[in-house]
Amino acid sequence: MKKVIHYLVSAVLAAFGLLTLFLSTSVIFDLFGIRAKEGNYVLFVVWSNFISSFLYLIAVYGLLASKNWTYKTLGLSAAVLTATFIGFLFYIQSGGIHEAKTVGAMVFRIALTLTFALFAYFTINKRK
Known part of the structure; x- marks a missing residue:
């Protein structure tokens, strides 16, 4: 049963990483008209998501x-996202144009990344 959960979490992380890679790449390079659909996106947030997508995929291999080192990779991703979120909050306070949904999306992404990191820590490092 533990193996099934391990593979399920790996599959969810892989899907999340691939989706993040697709969406961030589509916005950065203006593919498939996604940039227009995103509205007032903030480019440094998109770039941090792009970086995190690679860290997620590396972590899938680690899982x-x-x-x-898997939990450290996910912790690095969480740190990048947290630093970006703090910068984003400063950006908002200075009157930067943004989508309100980005705040919730960043909080969700950070929480999910930390959850994956904790899963990796407790299933890999505590087992060895």
């Missing part, structure tokens, strides 16, 4: 191969 599947039970590598000790």
